[in-house]
Amino acid sequence: MTTTPDPAPQVEPVDRRLHPWSWLFVLLGSLRQFVVPLGVLVVFGGRREDGYQLAAAGVAVLVLAAVSVWRYFTYRFRIEGDSLVIRSGLLERSLRQVPFSRIHNVELRQTLLHRLFDVAEVKLESAGGTRPEAQMRVLQLDDALALERLIRHRAPDPTAASGTSPQEEDGAVLLSLPLPELVRLGLISNRGMVVVGAAFALAWPVLEDNAFKRVFELARLQLTGVAGHLEGRWIAAALAVSGLLLLALAVLRLFSVLLAIVRYHGFALREHGRRLTVERGLLSRVRSSVRRRRIQAWTLRETVLHRLFARRSLSIDIAGAHAGNGDGQPREVPELAPIATPAACEALLQHLLDGAHWPPRGWRALHPRAALRLVLGDVVFAAALTGALCWRFGAWGLFGLLWLPWGWLLARRHAHFAGYHVDDRLVAVREGWWSRHWRFAEIDKLQALQLRQSPLDRRFGMASVWLDTAGAGGLAPPLRIRYLPLDEAQALHRDLGRDVARRRLRW
Structure with a gap:
């Protein structure tokens, strides 16, 4: 006699709160948006005997704190089948259901304060919209990682994803950046100006009036004194000025190196099946995850300094990655290779493009003029x-x-370097010389084509073909084939348009 086992009891989805300290991180995020006006109130309000501005700043902080606590108590989420259900709202309540299959990018971010509390901020992004589908400030780190694994595997039960061992979740490492590569990245980049600009911005409201003017005037007098001491020996004076300029450039490069180390320390590009994960950061850790089929276009860059160090960089366009993140800041697009050798970039592309050949075997030239x-x-x-x-x-x-x-x-x-290549899988463009780039996309990812002619183009008998994908935009150069002979541009626009029309869009 056989007995039928009792069916497994159905577990009712349970609403969950964020981390108990979530309100603190929401408050800090709000203060960051108002740091300039609040700083002005504190600095200049503290100099007055009545202290009205200082009191106003205190009231503003208390209001922001109350709103942050209110948001914590009104925010709930739960896992319901293959979807994430979020209930939120202060005065106007909303119930949002986000299917896991519609989530394209998962980002986990940890600042020093996050790491101190062992928490993480989670952003879930889809292909469209002007803000993330969900932004959780903050979750316990283990819960954030479990949610990422759940979305990655599309498991209906969170325990199915959380039962995987950490060794199995590490994935295959496609690229990592040791310290020497980070130093090269800092020497190549110009991010040192970011540090200098931030220092000026922070010092400007604090220093007295004309402080920078006096500094520049003092530097001018010192240089004039050096030139006078050299008694007309202008070559020596020019060498002294050149030495100061080289010292300034060296300091900027040092800042760039330090910033590259802080930003990209521990960089690792990993592959989890059909999903790519990028993890980086020394002080603030960022972990971004995207499915490979969501990549819309690719960009290889090579400046003069890149060629000096025999390196390139590889970045990608993702659908919806150039919209805002809800905080007034652009969404960060994962860099697959901030710096790598040309051979490493080519091997990475050959692996990720699923059989498409890179680099192309032949490039077609532009118009002779x-x-x-x-x-x-x-x-x-x-x-x-x-x-x-x-x-x-x-x-x-x-x-x-x-x-x-x-x-x-x-x-x-x-004109000598530029060209284009079209085959049954890819459309690729290369441009530049002093600073070069290669821009390419799979034909299945193209959404629209345009044939453009300016008055000058008509005078020269040429035209350009512009290509659009779901992720085009941002800081990447446009995907375009410029300055072709008119007949060739028209034929390319016609043939490529016919090919795109009969293919299914994959994004």
Whole structure:
């Protein structure tokens, strides 16, 4: 006699709160948006005997704290099947259901304060919208990682994902950046100016009036004294000034190196099946996760400094990645390779493009007069520069015309390097010379095509083809094939449009 086992009891979804200290992180996030006006009230209000501004700043902080606590008590979430259900709202309540299959990007962020409390902020992003589908401030770190695993596996039960061992969840490492690579990245980048600009911004409201003007005046007097001491030896004076400039550049590069180490320490690109995960950061840890099929376009970059160090960088476009994140800041797009050798970039692309060949075996050239078309912008710039210099310095301003040979060199080298390639899988474009980039996308990801002609293009008998994907935009250069012969551009627009129309959009 066989007995039928009793069915497993159905577990009713339970509403959950955020971490008990969630209100504190919401408050800090709100204060960060109002740090400038509050700082002005504190600095200048503290100098007055009545202290009205200081009291106003205190009241503002108390109001923000009350709102943060209220948000904590009105925020609930639960796992319901293959969806995340979120109930939130202060005065106007909302009930939001986010299917796991619609979540494209998962980002976990930890600042030093997050790490102190062993918590993390979680952002869940879809392809569209102007803000994340869900932004949880904050969850216990173990719960945040379990939620990420749950979304990655689309498991209906959270215990199914949380039962996986940490070793199995690590994934295959596709790229990591040791310390020497981070130093090279800092030397290549110009992020040192960010540190200098932030220092100026913080010091400006605190220092007295004309403080920076006095510093620059003191530096000018010191240089003048050096030149006078050298008694007319202008070569030595020029060397002294050049030495100071080189010292300033060295300090900026040092800041860039330090910033690269802080931002990309522990960088690791891992592959979990069809999902890629990027983890980085020394002080603030960021962990971003995206499905490979959500990648819309790719960008390889190579500046002069990249070539000096024999390195390149690889970034991607993701659907919806260039919208806001709800805090007035743009969403961060994962960099698959902030710095890597050309061979490593090519191997990574060959692996991730699922059989598409990279680099392409052949590139088609631009219009024979593309260099002349490119240099026209430099002619206009040189004319404007020369006019401004002549107005200020007289005949010496004619030295502004020296920009013309440099612009002609850039245009010639750009036209010689630029080209495009189209096969049954990819459409790729390369541009630049002094600073180069390769921009490409799978034909299945294209959404629209445009054939463009300016009045100058019609005069030269050429046209350009612009290509759109769901993730185009942001800081990446546009995906376009410029300055082709008109017949060739029309044929490319017609054939590629026909090919895109009969294919299914994959995004």
